[in-house]
Amino acid sequence: MATIAPAARTAPRFEPALMRRKLTGTLFYGACIAAVGLLLLALVALLVDVFLRAAPWLDVDFLTSVPSSRPARAGILPAMIGTLEIGLIVGLLTFPIGVAAAIYLVEYASDSRLNRMLQTNISNLAGVPSIIYGILGLAVFVRVLALGPTILSAALTLSLLILPVVIIASIEALKAVPEAQREGAYALGATRWQMVRQSVLPAAAPGIMTGIILAMARAIGEAAPLILIGAFTFVTFLPNPFEGQYTVLPIQIYGWAIRPQADFQGISAAAIVVILGLMLLLNGLALVVRARLGRHIQW
Amino acid sequence: MVAEPADPPTIRRMTMIADAPDGLADEREPVVELDVVSCWYGSFRAVKEVSLQVRPREVTALIGPSGCGKSTLLRTMNRMNDLIPTYRTEGTVRFEGQNLYGPGVDPVAVRRRIGMVFQKPNPFPKSIYDNVAFGPRINGFKGNLDELVETSLRRAALWNDVKDKMKQSGMSLSGGQQQRLCIARTIAVDPEVILMDEPCSALDPRATLQIEELMAELKQEYTIVIVTHNMQQAARASDTTIFMTMGDDRAGYVVERGPTVKIFTNPEERLTEDYVSGRFG
Amino acid sequence: MGPDVTARRETLDRGEREVKDQVLRMASLVEQQIRDAISALVARDAEQATLVVAGDAKVNDAQREASALITTMIATQQPVARDLRFLLSLDRVTYELERMGDHAGDVAKQVRKMAAEPALRPYADVATMGRIAADLVRGITGALVDVDDALAREVAAGDDEIDHLYQQVFLEVNDLMRADPANVERGTRILFAAFDFERIGDRVTNIAEDVVYLATGLHEDLNP
Numbered sequence: 001m002a003t004i005a006p007a008a009r010t011a012p013r014f015e016p017a018l019m020r021r022k023l024t025g026t027l028f029y030g031a032c033i034a035a036v037g038l039l040l041l042a043l044v045a046l047l048v049d050v051f052l053r054a055a056p057w058l059d060v061d062f063l064t065s066v067p068s069s070r071p072a073r074a075g076i077l078p079a080m081i082g083t084l085e086i087g088l089i090v091g092l093l094t095f096p097i098g099v100a101a102a103i104y105l106v107e108y109a110s111d112s113r114l115n116r117m118l119q120t121n122i123s124n125l126a127g128v129p130s131i132i133y134g135i136l137g138l139a140v141f142v143r144v145l146a147l148g149p150t151i152l153s154a155a156l157t158l159s160l161l162i163l164p165v166v167i168i169a170s171i172e173a174l175k176a177v178p179e180a181q182r183e184g185a186y187a188l189g190a191t192r193w194q195m196v197r198q199s200v201l202p203a204a205a206p207g208i209m210t211g212i213i214l215a216m217a218r219a220i221g222e223a224a225p226l227i228l229i230g231a232f233t234f235v236t237f238l239p240n241p242f243e244g245q246y247t248v249l250p251i252q253i254y255g256w257a258i259r260p261q262a263d264f265q266g267i268s269a270a271a272i273v274v275i276l277g278l279m280l281l282l283n284g285l286a287l288v289v290r291a292r293l294g295r296h297i298q299w
Numbered sequence: 300m301v302a303e304p305a306d307p308p309t310i311r312r313m314t315m316i317a318d319a320p321d322g323l324a325d326e327r328e329p330v331v332e333l334d335v336v337s338c339w340y341g342s343f344r345a346v347k348e349v350s351l352q353v354r355p356r357e358v359t360a361l362i363g364p365s366g367c368g369k370s371t372l373l374r375t376m377n378r379m380n381d382l383i384p385t386y387r388t389e390g391t392v393r394f395e396g397q398n399l400y401g402p403g404v405d406p407v408a409v410r411r412r413i414g415m416v417f418q419k420p421n422p423f424p425k426s427i428y429d430n431v432a433f434g435p436r437i438n439g440f441k442g443n444l445d446e447l448v449e450t451s452l453r454r455a456a457l458w459n460d461v462k463d464k465m466k467q468s469g470m471s472l473s474g475g476q477q478q479r480l481c482i483a484r485t486i487a488v489d490p491e492v493i494l495m496d497e498p499c500s501a502l503d504p505r506a507t508l509q510i511e512e513l514m515a516e517l518k519q520e521y522t523i524v525i526v527t528h529n530m531q532q533a534a535r536a537s538d539t540t541i542f543m544t545m546g547d548d549r550a551g552y553v554v555e556r557g558p559t560v561k562i563f564t565n566p567e568e569r570l571t572e573d574y575v576s577g578r579f580g
Numbered sequence: 581m582g583p584d585v586t587a588r589r590e591t592l593d594r595g596e597r598e599v600k601d602q603v604l605r606m607a608s609l610v611e612q613q614i615r616d617a618i619s620a621l622v623a624r625d626a627e628q629a630t631l632v633v634a635g636d637a638k639v640n641d642a643q644r645e646a647s648a649l650i651t652t653m654i655a656t657q658q659p660v661a662r663d664l665r666f667l668l669s670l671d672r673v674t675y676e677l678e679r680m681g682d683h684a685g686d687v688a689k690q691v692r693k694m695a696a697e698p699a700l701r702p703y704a705d706v707a708t709m710g711r712i713a714a715d716l717v718r719g720i721t722g723a724l725v726d727v728d729d730a731l732a733r734e735v736a737a738g739d740d741e742i743d744h745l746y747q748q749v750f751l752e753v754n755d756l757m758r759a760d761p762a763n764v765e766r767g768t769r770i771l772f773a774a775f776d777f778e779r780i781g782d783r784v785t786n787i788a789e790d791v792v793y794l795a796t797g798l799h800e801d802l803n804p
Contacts, residue, residue, distance in 0.1 A: 110384065178421070180419060180421035181421060181423065181424075183379070183382075183415075183417060183421070184417065184421045184422075184423065184481070185433070186379065186382065187379065187410055187414060187415035187416075187417075187485070188410065188411070188414070188433060188434035188437065188438075188484065188485070188488055189407055189408065189412075189434065189438055189488060190407070190437050191407050191437075194437045198433065198436075199433075202424070202425070203423070203424050294424075295468070296424040296425055296468035296469070296470060297424040297468075297470070298424065298468065298470040298471070299424075309591075309594065309595075309598075310591075310594065310595040310598045310599075310649060310652055310653065311598055311602075311645075311649060313656075314645075314648045314649055314651075314652045317652070318648065508589065511591075512589070512590055512591070515590070515591055531658050534655060534656040534657070534658065535591065535656055535657055535658065536591075559656060560652045560656060563655040564651055564652065564655045
């Protein structure tokens with residue numbers, strides 16, 4: 001019986017063009033490095049400039065004195081106190097309200113159109129320019145509620161500003177907890193609240209805390225809304241939260257920076273270094289908190 | 300007959316039960332009973348008119364092809380499906396004689412007595428101790444928690460592995476250990492029934508065998524219902540097997556239920572035989 | 581593997597022990613049947629012979645039970661390698677034992693028929709064949725328990741003696757039958773009984789081959 005030879009198998013044809021592909025990759029890599037490099041360069045240049053200007057003016061007296069018309073004797077104590085008081089009140093207000101709102105939206109509310117619309121709106125609020133919040137604060141807190149241009153009003157206004165951010169961050173942190181954790185808690189006979197409190201919240205805590213700390217860092221860096229609500233640029237006494245004039249670090253910096261004398265530029269730079277230090281501290285705190293609270297988490 | 304030893308050993312008993320005329324020589328009261336139960340997700344019926352019984356202190360396996368509703372049926376037994384908004388059960392599910400879905404029955408209370416172990420081990424991101432103590436704490440346990448944690452870990456064959464690292468994260472354990480941790484925390488709340496939804500499918504073969512041997516010990520105290528798509532596991536580890544499949548309307552139904560030995564040596568239904576011998580289309 | 585889980589496949593091991601126990605139970609039944617048949621033969625006791633015939637039912641039941649256990653084990657535990665060889669070998673062993681039980685029953689049937697008439701010749705040598713066979717069954721049981729291939733070979737060698745005795749009986753009875761046609765019926769029955777004992781010896785050898793296979797993994801012909 002004759003055997004028929006099978007048709008020759010045609011192999012699929014490749015055109016590897018390896019050199020070109022690798023070159024493209026290398027070029028892209030180079031572009032990324034260039035971008036990062038530029039950014040770092042700009043940042044370093046900025047920091048070096050500020051530090052050089054601030055160096056002669058940074059000392060303990062600077063931190064503990066009140067402002068004065070003479071740069072040599074000026075200090076940032078009232079501004080620091082103002083910033084810290086505002087930061088504290090903002091933290092105390094936004095933490096419970098923001099986290100509770102997030103918990104409600106993620107764990108309790110049903111996934112309805114209303115719910116989704118709410119979340120979208122909150123996201124949008126997070127992007128509203130801060131000066132708008134200033135106007136809102138002026139109208140509602142300073143005038144209608146007659147709280148006057150005090151630290152309290154400022155804190156309330158800034159709370160409104162960062163509340164959407166806190167809520168969004170908390171929502172993301174809560175959503176990042178896998179559904180399996182909730183099922184596991186339910187399967188052991190937990191009520192919904194027990195499941196949230198004992199299982200989900202602890203698991204979301206690192207994300208939530210980080211969100212709050214970073215939002216607070218943003219809040220204490222704001223100047224525009226506070227100018228509208230009536231913060232002063234020249235305050236020589238320690239402010240009282242509920243009445244009287246006050247100032248905060250960003251505004252103090254502004255106040256000095258607009259003076260023409262070179263010395264004022266100097267102490268302005270020094271104040272910038274202080275606020276940068278504060279930011280660094282807060283960011284560092286966020287890192288530590290995240291690491292500590294999230295030490296058991298591996299997902 | 301050959302003179303019987305006083306306490307019939309297990310394999311012999313299984314074989315005897317399989318040969319008994321109706322295959323169910325046992326007269327014990329069922330622990331969980333399903334009476335013409337259908338499971339609906341909105342307008343889609345996932346499980347159709349299933350009636351079955353789960354007998355106490357043995358391992359009942361639910362086998363069948365993917366998507367036939369085994370997991371849905373399992374989760375009906377501890378009301379975990381209540382968490383899905385569109386879900387609805389028809390028919391009666393009885394646990395120790397009481398209707399689980401009756402008015403005034405709190406699903407939270409049900410879930411303490413009918414525990415569940417999931418497909419992918421899901422230990423909490425807490426220490427090993429806190430993982431096991433979680434259940435007792437939320438259920439208001441009054442007593443020596445340390446002792447309870449140790450007992451539970453011993454029963455789950457995990458104590459020796461973890462007794463020196465109780466403060467370490469539950470998630471730092473290997474897959475098989477994590478699953479045993481989940482079993483330990485389930486038995487810490489003293490359930491009557493343990494439901495297992497494909498507990499070994501995320502584990503390697505050795506860990507799988509360890510869990511199966513553990514089940515053989517656990518069934519002396521607890522009733523176990525296990526859903527598995529691994530037929531060999533059902534054959535190795537269970538006493539009773541229930542075979543389900545999907546009908547043309549995509550609703551699952553029970554084809555056959557019987558002693559495991561019978562299902563795997565001489566089942567009644569042709570469909571069952573095709574499935575267990577791997578000839579299922 | 582953590583020290584907690586020391587039991588690897590304990591279910592499988594336990595099942596194998598159960599199967600082995602059942603097989604040993606069966607072997608001991610068979611040995612007893614053989615000895616009872618011998619005693620019926622020597623005493624020419626038809627009643628005892630009838631009991632032996634009835635007793636074969638127990639042997640058959642035991643074989644069915646053992647087979648069912650082995651089927652269960654294979655179906656549910658998916659044994660492979662050593663475990664599979666073990667279970668399949670034991671299945672063959674129960675078959676051999678069951679046939680041995682049949683042979684013992686056949687001897688008893690012959691005894692029943694021979695009991696009415698006077699003995700053609702002394703049954704001493706046939707009885708000896710039987711006793712050796714029963715001892716071989718006991719011996720091979722021991723070899724099976726310990727999976728001892730040396731002992732198995734030794735026991736299998738003992739079959740030669742039965743064969744030798746059988747040759748002798750065969751020649752003698754043939755002479756007697758040739759001498760007088762009236763002896764043919766009784767002679768034939770004696771030959772049947774002797775043949776049954778000889779077959780028992782052969783089957784012991786088969787079991788010995790299974791034991792050797794279990795112990796060494798090699799197939800050896802112990803019955804050339």
